[in-house]
Amino acid sequence: MLVIKDLTKIFYRGTSNENTALNNINLTVNEGDFITIVGSNGAGKSTLLNSIAGVFPVEKGKILLNGKDITCQTEYKCAKNIGRVFQDPLSGTSPEMTIEQNLSLAISKSNNLSLKWGLTSYKRKIIKKHLKKIDLGLEDRLTTKVKLLSGGQRQALTLLMATVADPGLLLLDEHTAALDPATAIKIKKLTAELINENNITTLMVTHNMEDAIKMGNRLIMMDDGQIIYDITGKNKDNLTIEKLLKMFENKHGSKFNNDRILLSV
Amino acid sequence: MNLSFALTSLEQGLAFALMALGVFITFRILDFADLTVDGSLPLGAAVSARLITAGVNPFFSLAAALFAGGLAGTITGFLNTKLKIAPLLSGILTMTSLYSINLRVMGRPNIPLISRETIFSITEDWGLAYPWNNIILLAALIIAAKLILDAFLNTQLGFALRATGDNPQMIRSMGISTNSMKMLGLIISNSFVALSGALVGQYQGFADVNMGIGTIVAGLASVIIGEVLIGEHSIVVTTLGVIVGSILYRFSISIALNLGLAASDLKLLTAIIVVIFLSTPRLKKILR
Numbered sequence A: 001m002l003v004i005k006d007l008t009k010i011f012y013r014g015t016s017n018e019n020t021a022l023n024n025i026n027l028t029v030n031e032g033d034f035i036t037i038v039g040s041n042g043a044g045k046s047t048l049l050n051s052i053a054g055v056f057p058v059e060k061g062k063i064l065l066n067g068k069d070i071t072c073q074t075e076y077k078c079a080k081n082i083g084r085v086f087q088d089p090l091s092g093t094s095p096e097m098t099i100e101q102n103l104s105l106a107i108s109k110s111n112n113l114s115l116k117w118g119l120t121s122y123k124r125k126i127i128k129k130h131l132k133k134i135d136l137g138l139e140d141r142l143t144t145k146v147k148l149l150s151g152g153q154r155q156a157l158t159l160l161m162a163t164v165a166d167p168g169l170l171l172l173d174e175h176t177a178a179l180d181p182a183t184a185i186k187i188k189k190l191t192a193e194l195i196n197e198n199n200i201t202t203l204m205v206t207h208n209m210e211d212a213i214k215m216g217n218r219l220i221m222m223d224d225g226q227i228i229y230d231i232t233g234k235n236k237d238n239l240t241i242e243k244l245l246k247m248f249e250n251k252h253g254s255k256f257n258n259d260r261i262l263l264s265v
Numbered sequence B: 001m002n003l004s005f006a007l008t009s010l011e012q013g014l015a016f017a018l019m020a021l022g023v024f025i026t027f028r029i030l031d032f033a034d035l036t037v038d039g040s041l042p043l044g045a046a047v048s049a050r051l052i053t054a055g056v057n058p059f060f061s062l063a064a065a066l067f068a069g070g071l072a073g074t075i076t077g078f079l080n081t082k083l084k085i086a087p088l089l090s091g092i093l094t095m096t097s098l099y100s101i102n103l104r105v106m107g108r109p110n111i112p113l114i115s116r117e118t119i120f121s122i123t124e125d126w127g128l129a130y131p132w133n134n135i136i137l138l139a140a141l142i143i144a145a146k147l148i149l150d151a152f153l154n155t156q157l158g159f160a161l162r163a164t165g166d167n168p169q170m171i172r173s174m175g176i177s178t179n180s181m182k183m184l185g186l187i188i189s190n191s192f193v194a195l196s197g198a199l200v201g202q203y204q205g206f207a208d209v210n211m212g213i214g215t216i217v218a219g220l221a222s223v224i225i226g227e228v229l230i231g232e233h234s235i236v237v238t239t240l241g242v243i244v245g246s247i248l249y250r251f252s253i254s255i256a257l258n259l260g261l262a263a264s265d266l267k268l269l270t271a272i273i274v275v276i277f278l279s280t281p282r283l284k285k286i287l288r
């Protein structure tokens, strides 16, 4: 369970550029929740995920993951329990290393680093088993360097790496936005599969309204550093893009503005 | 080109090979342009020479040099990861301080080892005649160091070190501190370089406070020659390429000197060669 209490993040505090990116956010994410997050540009979606991941210290508030206070820990310490996938398919893997070497790092994530061999025949077996799940034939290309893979293949690998160690929380930030439409659909399908298989608690930022409505069990809309809607259950099942945009306009007073917004696939 | 000339180049190439491997670790694996090297090479020679003149076993002096090099790497790592000084400047600061430290270690600018017991005189006493004592001893040491490095780079920790230079964001996402990895890489690299310095000092028969000038460029030249020859391969082959690169680099220098190049122009020539090689990928692109 993830509990966020009174979270405030201010960039350039005390300068003329002062910018309150998160304004007193309160959010309780239940075990197994799959939350989609939408909102206009600059609403604070990425900042919310970055704060949870410990990328930067926050001005105020607490973040508790499974009862443990993880506020203001450094990024790498938080990462032990958090899986992340970013928009850029290049950001989640090591290009000069092979597929199996990358996955080896991801699998031993929860252990402390040691002088044990990075790859053993046992570990290779596990790696193959995981790669079969993503169904791209990568299990037959274990020793291929990751830089030789396509963007979609790399993002699928990143997704697998983010989930193999069974993280307490998965953070996805527009992780299909840089892919072509056909590949994006495949990766979204894979995302749902991997999340369901391990029942991983997930926050997924997306600019695709349809995905936000169809995927997950809960939808959050952010605006100007605040959560303006938190929709679950029946209400979410009955959502349509039109309703969602209308709701935004009611609250915000003007049209939903996101330069990357996609109303349909 | 006669045999003794070839043998000398081979010996030199081997003695400097660990330095090239050190440069390979920082520049290629860690993506950290570490200039500490120009100071840690003479540091290794200084520590080893000082201990030998104090009557310490020459083999033990190698271990001390290795350790001193690790300390030098720690300083650069501290400047960069804790005080947030840029990599290049961190290395330069350590390198500059090491000039004074090396003078302190030696107590004077130059320590001759000609009449002293060295690892090479000891192996000659074991019954190995020159030049085989030098070559076998150096080759054994370098191969051992290479195999240990290869093995290390294939451990979990080694994977993390390699990925740190490649994609630090990914390493943080894996719950690993990039700062610790940089520190580790700098320690290993400078240990190798200082050990190389100790070997070079004992081989050439003196330690000199100025012997480190241009080390980094020579190291880069060796790494690049290895890469050009061998291309992209597994770690085991790549580190072998670096060693071969070091030997070929010393060969080319001997040839250039034999052809009448003034020794004082060597560093300029090496720098030019490195520039040409570093710009070849770009040259290729432009020509295409």
Ligand SMILES: Nc1ncnc2c1ncn2[C@@H]1O[C@H](COP(=O)(O)OP(=O)(O)OP(=O)(O)O)[C@@H](O)[C@H]1O
Residues within 6 Å of the ligand: A011, A012, A019, A020, A021, A039, A040, A041, A042, A043, A044, A045, A046, A047, A048, A258
């Ligand atoms: N590292 C940073 N340094 C300074 N300001 C930042 C930083 N990251 C975000 N901001 C600012 O915080 C605000 C929220 O940005 P954020 O990236 O969270 O928006 P977002 O909802 O993810 O938008 P988008 O849909 O465009 O990705 C913006 O005004 C942005 O300029």
Ligand SMILES: [Mg+2]
Residues within 6 Å of the ligand: A045, A046, A047, A173
């Ligand atoms: Mg964003």
